[in-house]
Amino acid sequence: xxxxxxxxxxxxxxxxxxxxxxxxxxxxxxxxxxxxxxxxxxxxxxxxxxxxxxxxxxxxxxxxxxxxxxxxxxxxxxxxxxxxxxxxxxxxxxxxxxxxxxxxxxxxxxxxxxxxxxxxxxxxxxxxxxxxxxxxxxxxxxxxxxxxxxxxxxxxxxxxxxxxxxxxxxxxxxxxxxxxxxxxxxxxxxxxxxxxxxxxxxxxxxxxxxxxxxxxxxxxxxxxxxxxxxxxxxxxxxxxxxxxxxxxxxxxxxx
Amino acid sequence: xxxxxxxxxxxxxxxxxxxxxxxxxxxxxxxxxxxxxxxxxxxxxxxxxxxxxxxxxxxxxxxxxxxxxxxxxxxxxxxxxxxxxxxxxxxxxxxxxxxxxxxxxxxxxxxxxxxxxxxxxxxxxxxxxxxxxxxxxxxxxxxxxxxxxxxxxxxxxxxxxxxxxxxxxxxxxxxxxxxxxxxxxxxxxxxxxxxxxxxxxxxxxxxxxxxxxxxxxxxxxxxxxxxxxxxxxxxxxxxxxxxxxxxxxxxxxxxxxxxxxxxxxxxxxxx
Numbered sequence: 001x002x003x004x005x006x007x008x009x010x011x012x013x014x015x016x017x018x019x020x021x022x023x024x025x026x027x028x029x030x031x032x033x034x035x036x037x038x039x040x041x042x043x044x045x046x047x048x049x050x051x052x053x054x055x056x057x058x059x060x061x062x063x064x065x066x067x068x069x070x071x072x073x074x075x076x077x078x079x080x081x082x083x084x085x086x087x088x089x090x091x092x093x094x095x096x097x098x099x100x101x102x103x104x105x106x107x108x109x110x111x112x113x114x115x116x117x118x119x120x121x122x123x124x125x126x127x128x129x130x131x132x133x134x135x136x137x138x139x140x141x142x143x144x145x146x147x148x149x150x151x152x153x154x155x156x157x158x159x160x161x162x163x164x165x166x167x168x169x170x171x172x173x174x175x176x177x178x179x180x181x182x183x184x185x186x187x188x189x190x191x192x193x194x195x196x197x198x199x200x201x202x203x204x205x206x207x208x209x210x211x212x213x214x215x216x217x218x219x220x221x222x223x224x225x226x227x228x229x230x231x232x233x234x235x236x237x238x239x240x241x242x243x244x245x246x247x248x249x250x251x252x253x254x255x
Numbered sequence: 256x257x258x259x260x261x262x263x264x265x266x267x268x269x270x271x272x273x274x275x276x277x278x279x280x281x282x283x284x285x286x287x288x289x290x291x292x293x294x295x296x297x298x299x300x301x302x303x304x305x306x307x308x309x310x311x312x313x314x315x316x317x318x319x320x321x322x323x324x325x326x327x328x329x330x331x332x333x334x335x336x337x338x339x340x341x342x343x344x345x346x347x348x349x350x351x352x353x354x355x356x357x358x359x360x361x362x363x364x365x366x367x368x369x370x371x372x373x374x375x376x377x378x379x380x381x382x383x384x385x386x387x388x389x390x391x392x393x394x395x396x397x398x399x400x401x402x403x404x405x406x407x408x409x410x411x412x413x414x415x416x417x418x419x420x421x422x423x424x425x426x427x428x429x430x431x432x433x434x435x436x437x438x439x440x441x442x443x444x445x446x447x448x449x450x451x452x453x454x455x456x457x458x459x460x461x462x463x464x465x466x467x468x469x470x471x472x473x474x475x476x477x478x479x480x481x482x483x484x485x486x487x488x489x490x491x492x493x494x495x496x497x498x499x500x501x502x503x504x505x506x507x508x509x510x511x512x513x514x515x516x517x518x519x520x521x522x523x524x525x526x
Binding site (some may be wrong): 003004006007009010014017018098099100102103104105106107108110111150157183251252254255 | 302305307308309325327328330331332333335337338339341342343345346350354355357358359360400401414479
């Protein structure tokens with residue numbers, strides 16, 4: 001436990017010293033602001049494009065809180081998650097390529113402690129950034145619109161967070177297996193891309209962890225919370241398997 | 256008692272046999288010189304002692320405990336200085352030693368005391384910049400400090416002087432000189448003058464086999480020499496010296512004026 005705390009402190013120190021922490025917070029702060037802002041501005045932008053002499057008249061319904069959340073989710077999922085992957089792609093491989101673990105391993109630091117500490121600290125960073133984005137979006141949305149209390153808050157935001165955690169565990173597994181950041185990034189993006197592709201097979205989407213990013217349906221009322229149970233379980237099992245796999249690979253790895 | 260015992264150790268990379276059935280032991284508090292050309296298998300042997308590399312055969316025993324690949328139990332007895340020690344560039348020396356101390360499981364007070372003690376020993380007491388801005392020699396010295404932090408029974412130094420300028424080399428050798436007698440040291444190198452200066456025992460590794468193992472004192476007397484360096488207290492004419500040798504039926508095949516004088520000069524002006 002002492003080793004775990006020491007190494008985790010080092011991870012947070014590293015995140016701050018290499019600006020990873022600040023970049024992540026700044027980007028997700030921006031996503032939080034962008035959701036409601038885009039929802040408010042979209043009708044204005046479209047009208048100004050259509051206006052003038054073009055003769056096209058676009059009538060847009062007034063934006064709603066649901067539009068703000070739709071913008072928020074599309075930003076976080078389509079841009080935020082790839083950025084998350086790029087920020088964390090060096091999480092294992094930097095240590096391997098620079099040889100910085102040699103001193104610590106020869107001091108008796110256990111290999112599984114390294115994997116668990118890195119995974120948990122990355123998970124916390126991701127949670128804090130994601131919560132910041134959600135919080136900002138929530139405050140703005142409540143300010144501009146009369147919002148009703150949300151149902152299934154934990155599921156709505158916990159599910160996409162878990163998918164981000166799944167991406168982090170993919171990055172760690174790829175980084176441990178290949179020892180460089182290309183391996184890390186390609187493992188993660190390859191796996192996510194493959195999961196998106198298999199969605200074309202009927203009924204697979206019901207089990208696919210990628211559906212965890214679609215919890216907007218819980219906000220606009222088109223989805224059923226029970227739809228997310230299967231992907232949640234599969235995603236959780238996959239994360240555990242990837243972390244156990246990373247430890248197994250690392251234990252056999254020559255440093 | 257032997258701090259380290261190696262019995263019938265072998266390692267191959269693919270078809271290439273890097274270590275071929277070597278055995279040797281290192282007695283307690285001895286400074287053991289592990290000599291060999293580049294690629295002789297020195298680093299491979301050291302990494303196997305540390306459990307960082309899997310041995311194909313044989314066994315390694317540190318202070319009576321068997322070393323296992325991937326496990327780090329015996330590493331609590333060992334301090335390791337890699338040939339090019341790597342640190343987290345954003346840390347300062349004290350922060351790095353704190354991290355190491357916490358991993359070893361030292362108490363807060365002990366970490367503070369040991370850190371200042373060791374930083375004084377390696378001459379980094381007044382340095383508080385980030386490690387990213389360190390010279391190679393400074394990194395080597397900080398590497399020495401981190402290796403000694405856990406008061407190891409066995410200190411393994413992989414070519415600690417090879418990459419350094421004469422000044423840095425002298426500093427590292429001085430540090431080793433100071434800890435001599437308190438800790439068992441294995442010290443790999445291909446710089447033979449360094450071995451002569453500080454080692455008690457030597458083993459020569461050549462193409463994966465130990466071709467010579469001996470106490471330093473025995474080595475000096477056992478073997479007749481083909482070459483020697485003679486120093487005079489005053490200036491001499493080299494031709495005159497050669498004449499004396501020839502008259503006494505010694506026929507040198509070559510001679511040179513000592514290259515060490517350049518080293519001395521460097522040390523003098525770089526002070």
